[in-house]
Amino acid sequence: MEPLEITERIKERFPDEVLDIIEFREQLSVAIKKERIVEICRWLHDEPDLRFDYLKDICGVDYLGKKPARFEVVYTLYSMRHQHMLRLKAAVGEDEAYIDSVVPVWIGANWHERECYDMYGIRFNGHPDLSRVLMPEDWEGHPLRKDYPEGGPERQWPGFQEVLDKAKKFKEFSWQG
Numbered sequence: 001m002e003p004l005e006i007t008e009r010i011k012e013r014f015p016d017e018v019l020d021i022i023e024f025r026e027q028l029s030v031a032i033k034k035e036r037i038v039e040i041c042r043w044l045h046d047e048p049d050l051r052f053d054y055l056k057d058i059c060g061v062d063y064l065g066k067k068p069a070r071f072e073v074v075y076t077l078y079s080m081r082h083q084h085m086l087r088l089k090a091a092v093g094e095d096e097a098y099i100d101s102v103v104p105v106w107i108g109a110n111w112h113e114r115e116c117y118d119m120y121g122i123r124f125n126g127h128p129d130l131s132r133v134l135m136p137e138d139w140e141g142h143p144l145r146k147d148y149p150e151g152g153p154e155r156q157w158p159g160f161q162e163v164l165d166k167a168k169k170f171k172e173f174s175w176q177g
Contacts, residue, residue, distance in 0.1 A: 001049060003028040006086055009050065014040055022089075029087040034073070034099045037090055041105045044077060044086070052077040052086060055102070058112035060120035064146035070094035071122055075102070098123040119144040 007030055011018045017040060020031040032040060044052040056076040063070055069091035077086045092099055101124040102109045113124040114133040121142040124130055132139065136159050141148055 001082060001084055003084065003086070006050065006084065009047075010040070010044075013043060019091075027085075027087065029074075029089050031089045031091070034090040034092060037088075038100045038102055038105065040088070041075070041077075041102045045105050049082070050084075051079045051081045054078040054080055055106035055108050055112070056085075058102075058109060058116055060116040060122050060144065062120060062144065062146045067091070068093075071097060071120060073099055073116065073122060092122055097121055098125055100125045101127040103127060118142065121145065 007018075007021045007028055010030055010032075011021075014032070014036065017033045017036050018030060019033060022029040022031060041052075044050055054077070056078050057074075058076075059074050061072040061074060063072065071092040071094065073090050073092055075088040075090075077088065078084070090099055097120075099122065101113055103113065103124075103126070110128065111133065113127055114130060116122050117124060117127075117130055118132045118134050119142055131137065135143065138158060
């Protein structure tokens with residue numbers, strides 16, 4: 001099925017949820033309202049002639065001051081059976097930085113949603129374990145936000161000295177000597 005046919009099917013099934021169809025460099029994205037993200041994803045996953053059975057990626061985007069909604073969550077979907085790809089985009093406001101988790105649709109969303117939370121502070125309602133995955137648990141802030149301090153947090157992370165001490169201890173095992 002051609003990408004435009006897929007987007008038309010989505011518009012037909014969810015006419016009030018589709019905000020825009022974006023074409024860029026021969027790739028299509030569908031901007032949708034965030035409120036029914038799980039229902040839309042479940043339909044894309046289960047619909048026999050679409051069968052988006054593989055979640056390639058979920059990532060966050062921070063538009064700080066460039067769009068009405070500060071954040072966007074981007075889902076890249078792929079159908080192994082039909083070999084077609086689709087990108088969904090859902091705007092998430094700064095004051096309401098949350099969206100429902102799609103882990104019930106694709107279990108692999110678990111890690112991606114945790115990373116998006118860790119880096120941007122976007123919460124995923126219903127996620128089974130929304131904890132940091134890249135940064136230490138006691139880290140303050142979300143490093144990929146555009147207003148995050150350039151050199152890191154104002155004060156040094158409390159675990160930094162411990163990391164330096166461990167690096168020094170294990171330096172003898174480094175190939176650089």
